[in-house]
Amino acid sequence: MQEVKHFIAGEYCESSLGRTFDNINPCNGEKIGVVHEGGEAEINAAVAAAREALTGDWARMPEQQRTEVLHAVADGVEKRFDEFLEAECLDTGKPYSIARHIDIPRGAANFRVFADAVRSVPTEAFHMETPDGSGAYNIAVRKPKGVIGVISPWNLPLLLMTWKVGPALACGNSVVVKPSEETPTTTALLGEVMNEAGVPPGVFNVVHGFGPDSAGEFLTRHRDVDAITFTGETRTGEAIMRAAASGVRDVSFELGGKNPALVFADCDMDRAIEGTLRSVFANCGQVCLGTERVYVERSIFDEFVGRLAEAAGRYKLGRPEDPATDMGPLVSHEHQRKVLSYYELAKEEGANVIIGGGVPAMPGDLANGAWVEPTIWTGLPESSRIVREEIFGPCCHIQPFDDEEEAIRLANDTPYGLAAAIWSQDASRVFRVTPLIEAGITWANAWFLRDLRTPFGGCKQSGIGREGGVHSLEFYSELQNICIKI
Ligand SMILES: NC(=O)C1=CN([C@@H]2O[C@H](COP(=O)(O)OP(=O)(O)OC[C@H]3O[C@@H](n4cnc5c(N)ncnc54)[C@H](O)[C@@H]3O)[C@@H](O)[C@H]2O)C=CC1
Numbered sequence: 001m002q003e004v005k006h007f008i009a010g011e012y013c014e015s016s017l018g019r020t021f022d023n024i025n026p027c028n029g030e031k032i033g034v035v036h037e038g039g040e041a042e043i044n045a046a047v048a049a050a051r052e053a054l055t056g057d058w059a060r061m062p063e064q065q066r067t068e069v070l071h072a073v074a075d076g077v078e079k080r081f082d083e084f085l086e087a088e089c090l091d092t093g094k095p096y097s098i099a100r101h102i103d104i105p106r107g108a109a110n111f112r113v114f115a116d117a118v119r120s121v122p123t124e125a126f127h128m129e130t131p132d133g134s135g136a137y138n139i140a141v142r143k144p145k146g147v148i149g150v151i152s153p154w155n156l157p158l159l160l161m162t163w164k165v166g167p168a169l170a171c172g173n174s175v176v177v178k179p180s181e182e183t184p185t186t187t188a189l190l191g192e193v194m195n196e197a198g199v200p201p202g203v204f205n206v207v208h209g210f211g212p213d214s215a216g217e218f219l220t221r222h223r224d225v226d227a228i229t230f231t232g233e234t235r236t237g238e239a240i241m242r243a244a245a246s247g248v249r250d251v252s253f254e255l256g257g258k259n260p261a262l263v264f265a266d267c268d269m270d271r272a273i274e275g276t277l278r279s280v281f282a283n284c285g286q287v288c289l290g291t292e293r294v295y296v297e298r299s300i301f302d303e304f305v306g307r308l309a310e311a312a313g314r315y316k317l318g319r320p321e322d323p324a325t326d327m328g329p330l331v332s333h334e335h336q337r338k339v340l341s342y343y344e345l346a347k348e349e350g351a352n353v354i355i356g357g358g359v360p361a362m363p364g365d366l367a368n369g370a371w372v373e374p375t376i377w378t379g380l381p382e383s384s385r386i387v388r389e390e391i392f393g394p395c396c397h398i399q400p401f402d403d404e405e406e407a408i409r410l411a412n413d414t415p416y417g418l419a420a421a422i423w424s425q426d427a428s429r430v431f432r433v434t435p436l437i438e439a440g441i442t443w444a445n446a447w448f449l450r451d452l453r454t455p456f457g458g459c460k461q462s463g464i465g466r467e468g469g470v471h472s473l474e475f476y477s478e479l480q481n482i483c484i485k486i
């Protein structure tokens with residue numbers, strides 16, 4: 001039976017109060033192991049270790065060596081690829097085919113890309129004139145921000161945690177990570193890799209636990225944490241922002257979404273179907289960038305709905321390790337209850353259930369897992385809760401539109417603004433429409449095409465700030481302007 005411990009000051013440790021909680025396999029509801037539950041004492045110890053690390057070897061380490069250490073972390077993840085893969089898929093239930101190509105390689109890449117980015121970003125310098133004629137130079141020096149609190153979610157656990165930890169360490173900070181209580185294992189495993197790679201003790205710390213009145217809240221409230229980065233639900237973001245207000249700490253938030261796809265009659269239908277299928281159902285719909293609202297030009301509406309439903313109907317639900325599996329279960333029974341409550345609501349609101357809408361019949365032990373059917377609805381008004389609220393499951397509502405203006409209006413009629421996808425072969429339309437969409441990321445004829453150097457984040461209630469490439473360096477470093485009079 002697996003036992004997941006905290007990782008503080010380079011060592012694994014148990015909870016001071018001796019409390020643990022169960023880690024459950026969402027495929028069959030079986031207990032995988034126990035996780036040590038941290039409280040105020042563990043957060044205090046981790047933050048103190050992180051603070052201490054900022055005065056030791058890590059602070060004195062030349063940038064070139066820090067880059068090499070972070071490359072060694074990436075190598076270490078790759079060396080133990082199968083271990084990370086199995087742990088991630090056991091915690092989440094996601095298919096190996098996804099984690100093998102996305103979660104684990106990206107978990108490693110996040111260290112390499114940001115370590116290299118730090119070394120390639122130029123220093124800003126301005127010469128200025130002065131009244132005495134001798135002038136002055138302004139040089140912007142990039143320094144670590146300090147101790148970074150990282151609160152990460154369960155949908156892409158290693159990927160989204162390293163997306164924050166990679167650049168934070170590349171900029172010379174130390175971190176305290178509170179991984180999601182649903183998926184603690186790969187974050188804990190990374191501690192071993194950090195030690196093997198030569199990351200000094202205290203630079204990377206992990207405390208397990210829950211959100212409110214637990215490790216998450218204690219971390220975000222801690223006055224010795226200099227900045228907080230969070231991915232998760234918008235309401236949690238509001239709570240963390242309130243905590244960060246005390247002490248005026250900086251935040252970077254990537255929050256919820258209710259992302260639209262606009263499918264125009266001039267699209268390449270095969271590509272639009274394949275891309276929308278992935279954007280709705282990949283990772284069992286548990287991707288913040290995923291599509292939950294599809295708007296299709298009326299002349300191709302029936303064909304599109306029919307073909308998408310047919311493709312979704314071919315999806316094979318199964319065990320993570322089965323190469324034939326397209327979709328796993330949801331992350332937990334709690335999340336299953338939430339998604340199924342929306343499936344019920346859709347029926348109550350009068351939706352046409354094109355496909356799915358319930359719990360699939362799974363064989364043997366899988367019958368106890370957190371499974372839901374891939375689901376497509378049509379026929380609901382835009383005011384319906386199904387169309388307005390983030391469900392975070394394998395489902396979408398499809399609605400027809402008559403012209404470009406209406407499509408843009410429908411896409412933007414949401415409090416969220418994370419991502420959007422447009423499907424059209426008319427280049428003028430693509431250039432005209434994409435900037436009018438209120439979203440931090442808009443794809444045209446693609447979905448989830450990610451270059452780690454590009455700005456990533458949401459507008460409206462989908463987030464604050466941008467991470468990715470130089471934007472991550474902006475958040476994870478403090479710029480000091482040094483003005484030198486000649
Ligand atoms: N990437 C995304 O956009 C994600 C969105 N979600 C959405 O959020 C819904 C709820 O899922 P949860 O896992 O409960 O998301 P959540 O936003 O509540 O949890 C994410 C992380 O925040 C921590 N947390 C929760 N409350 C906190 C607080 N007051 N202070 C500090 N940390 C706190 C949790 O322990 C976890 O590590 C999902 O149904 C889905 O709609 C969930 C995960 C990822």
Ligand SMILES: O=C(O)/C=C/C=C(\O)C(=O)O
Pocket residue numbers: 153155156160163231254286287288289450
């Ligand atoms: O960075 C990526 O490529 C993926 C990001 C996905 C999320 O942020 C999410 O689903 O929460």
